[in-house]
Amino acid sequence: MPTRKKYLFGACISVFFVLQIWFSLITFHYPYIGIYLSLDEQEQWVINELNPESASAKIGIKVGDIVKEVDGKPPEEFYYVSRWGVIEQASTLLISRHGDEQEYKINKNSTTSYDMIPLLEELVCMLMVCLLTMKLGSSPSARLLASVFLTMSIVFMSLGASIRGDLVGKLFVATFMMALPVVFLHFIIVFFKEKGNLQLPTRILKYLYTMLILWTILRVFYFFPATIDVYRYDSPVTLAFFIIGFIINIGMIAHIYIKVRKQQSYLSSIVKSVCYSLFISIFPIICLSFLPKLIVGNWVIDAIYTSWIILLFPISFAYLIASNQIYDIGLVIRRFLIVGLMSVLPVSIFTGVYVFLFNQEVNEKQILFVFVGSIVLVSLMLYAAEYWTTKLEPFLFPRKFLLQSALKKISKDLGSISNLRELKEIILVDIVNTLQVHGGAIVFRHKDDTEIIYHGEIDTLEIEKLVNSSMLLNHSKYTCIEMTGHEAYKGYLIMARKKTNTLIAQEEKQWLQLITSYLEVSLENVHLIRKLTVNLQQFASQLPHEATAHDIQWFRKVMFELQEEERVRIATDLHDTTMQDLFFLKRRLSTLADKVTLHKSDQEQLNNMNNFVDMINASLRQSCFELNPHLLKEVGLIQTLKMYIEKEAYSTPFELIFEVGSSSFIESKDLPTKRHIFRIVQELLNNAKKHSQATKVTMKMDETNHFFYMNYEDNGVGFNDNKEPQLEIGASGMGIEQMRSRVLHMGGQMDCLTQRGSGTIFKIRIPIEEVISA
Incomplete structure (x- = not known):
């Protein structure tokens, strides 16, 4: 904000606070007497109006009484009688009634609704000014609406002092009463331009502001002694200007409505609602207070009460703008x-x-x-x-809130699930932790197999037996919800007892049923992903390798790159999280074992635990190597394979023989080619361990006539080469198809010789000079 504007703003705030203090002192120091006088034919000051809420009405003074003295002086010498024709800020009155004179004392501690109601209205208006300025200060319409509230707050602030005869109070009440409809009209014009891009006539604002300024200047006569006549005319003019100003407001909105009523848009709805709301808000104070006062000289309902209703319209507008519900x-x-x-x-x-x-x-x-x-x-x-x-x-409702928050998180996470591992880590863990149960499981019952994904303490063997015996749904230890059966599987969501050893409550069971409905869709997606992956693998393995099919060789490349990225990611996660945790655990156990205060048997147990951690760490390190064989780049293909097969030989149930002939050309090839060959060897050994039941496995590698040869042979049980792969959730991978796809990608050829009960032979031939870069 520029310095000049800062000073101006500070000056306005200072003036406002000074006025607030002055008006408050007048209001709460002097009671509202509320006696209005007029001269009769005998030149006597007669009470012609008496406010029933005033202090004078409570001490027995009546309309028609003659005022003889005010604070010991004749009425015409009293300041407020000579200037305004009222008695205010007085202590004693000498009243004549039917010839009898009696002195009355004004109770200075008398407070009325004329004191408290305007104060409350001012507080409401100032609160709205602060809210609009702080929250929507950058909006022109919001700033003008804040000006409307500020104008109303000044009217309410000065009202108490005005009715007590204070000159400044009367000036501010009359001026800002006239300013209110003009500022409101200005707000309406800017609002519809900002929100509806409607260009409304603004010339009328110039005329209204000019009239307001001129009449405010004329009020300088308030400072001259003979102002009772000026004041007598000023009050009707102020009320008339107020009424006409708001009639212009309603007319402007009606004009806008006529202009846009045929449009089936949000704007026509806003204009119509604004027109009705303004009419309802302004009708009571005009028709029940100001018009009767102008016409017959009395209120039907005092404006102090009807002024509350006029607040409803700008307050509702402020609420709609602040809450973004204006449309x-x-x-x-x-x-x-x-x-x-x-x-x-x-x-x-x-x-x-x-x-x-x-x-x-x-x-x-x-x-x-x-x-x-x-x-x-x-x-x-x-x-x-x-x-x-x-x-x-x-x-x-803390429990309900917890369940709803968990449901939002789970429903959001379900969209990122693409395999069963993520289903456990992302969803099942959240469900178990939210319900505070011992454990939970998601069970898939296939035609020939049952797969269980679980978290926490739950007996998977018992679950498998119960699922296969169809006794799970009504079991006393578990809460089971059956998911819609699929043609390839049937799903169950199973929760053990809560940690308080009670079953899940009805509200929590309904929550589980809602999650189950989400899970069904997610599981179907996982199944489709699996099925699509198998189809893609089949498609990749069947792609031709002739020169005419080079335009679709990119597909195999993308498939393999995605697989390698995922393996590297998993290996990195294991290295950076699990293996680091095991390292710190080992250090902690070693520190404890070195304490001399420990018993020897305890030290032995800690050392055994430490050795077990070393075994886990070594196993994870081997898994990381298999996922991401970084040695291919450092020591080459053959040396890496020798190290890998040497380690595998310790855990395989068969004799493993690895023979290598010439390998100079293959070592000169790029890293992706070496990685493909390493993955083929990996898959061959994995299949041999899982399925071959062999006692001897032989792998040979050699180079002849610009070809790289790799032969695999075992004496196991063999298999039917034409067997279709399983597509269910949890089925084994497409190992042979993956190998064939890699060989084809490198421009080679793979032959498989096998028969049930007579072992298996794989013969792979890859052209060294024509290897396709992956």
């Missing part, structure tokens, strides 16, 4: 009407009971206040119930 104004108004109608019946019953119990102590005004105030409060509570219930839900 749903029709819906918001309907909601207000509905909650208002809902509150009528209970409030009517309450008011009726109140009148019945205290019928001797209440009057019509109190009954009206209780009825209207209760309707407003109940309506606001009903309207805000949804908002506050949501905000307070963590405290009022």
Whole structure:
């Protein structure tokens, strides 16, 4: 903000606070006497109007009484009588009634609704000014709406001092009463330009502001002694200007509505709702207070009460703008009407009971206040119930809030699941932790197999038996929800007892059923991903390798690159997380074992645990190597294979022989080619360990006539080469098809010689000069 604007803003704030202090001193130091005088034919000052809420009405003074003295002086010598024709800020009055004179003392501690209601209205307006300025200060329409509230707050702030005869108070009330409809019209024009891109005529604003300034200048006559006549005309002009100004506001909105009424858009709905709302808000104060005052000289309902209703329209506008619901104004108004109608019946019953119990102590005004105030409060509570219930839900319904939060997280995470490992780590762990159960499992029952994914403490063998015997759904130890059966599998979500040794509650079971409905879709996606992966692998293995098919060789390359990226990611995760944790665990165990205070048997147990950690670490290191064989780049293909096969020989149930002839040309090839050959060897050994039941496996490698040869032979049980691969969730991979696909990708050829019960032979031939870079 520029320095000049800062100084101007600071000056305005300072003036506002000075006025606030001055008006408050006048309001709360002097009681509101509320006596209005006029001269009769005998030149006597007669009371022609007496406010029933004033201090004078409470001490027995009546309309028609003649005022003889005010604070010991004749009325015409009293400042407020000579200037305004009222008695204010006085202590004693000498009153003549039917020839009898009596002195009355004004109670200085008397406070009325004329003191408290404007103060409350001012506080509401200033609160709205602060909210609009802080939250939406960058919006021109919001700044003008804040100006509307500021104008209203100055009117309410100066009202108490004005009715007590204070000159500054009367100037500010009259000026800002006239300014209110002009500022409001300015807001309407800017608002529709900002929100609806409607260009409205602004020339009328110049005329209205000019009239406002000129009439404010004319009020300089307030400072001259003979101002009672000026004041007598100023009050009707102020009220008339206020009424005409708001009629212009309604006319402007009606003009906009006529312009856009045929458009089936949000704008026509906003304009219509704004027009109705403004009319409802402004109707009471104009028709029940100001017009009767102008025409017959008396209120139907005092403006101090109807002024509350005029606040509803700008407050509702501020709420709609701040909450970004301005385009749903029709819906918001309907909601207000509905909650208002809902509150009528209970409030009517309450008011009726109140009148019945205290019928001797209440009057019509109190009954009206209780009825209207209760309707407003109940309506606001009903309207805000949804908002506050949501905000307070963590405290009022903590369990429900926890379940809903977990459901949001799980439903969000389900979209990222593509395999069963992620299903356990992302979803099942969350479910078990949220429900605080001992353990949970997701079971897939295939035609010939049962697969269980579990987390926590749960007996998988017992679960498998119960699933196969169809006794799980009504079991006393488990909560089981059956998922929609698929043609290839049937799914179950199973939860053990809670850690409090109780079964899952009904609310939590409903939550589980909702999650199950999400899981069904996710499991179907996993199944489809598996099926698609198998089809892709089959497709990749069947791609031709002739020169005419080079335009689709990219497919194999993408497949292999994706696989290698995933293996590297898993290896990195294992190295950076699990192996690091094991390293720190080993250091901790070693520290404990070195303590001399430990018993020898305890030290031995710690050392055994340390050795076991070393074994786990070595196994993980080997797994990381298999996932990401980094030695291929450092020591070459043959040396890496020798190290790998040497380690595998310790764990294989068969004799493993590895023979290598010439290998100079293959070592000169690129790293992706070496990686393909390493993966083929890996797959051959894995299949041999899992399925061959062989006692001897021989692998030979050699180079002849620009070809790299690799032969595999075992004396195992063999297999039917035409067997179709399984497609169910949890089925084994497409190992042979993967090998064939890699060989074809390198431009080579793979032959498989096998028969059930007579062993297996794989012969692989790869052209060294024509190896395709992956």
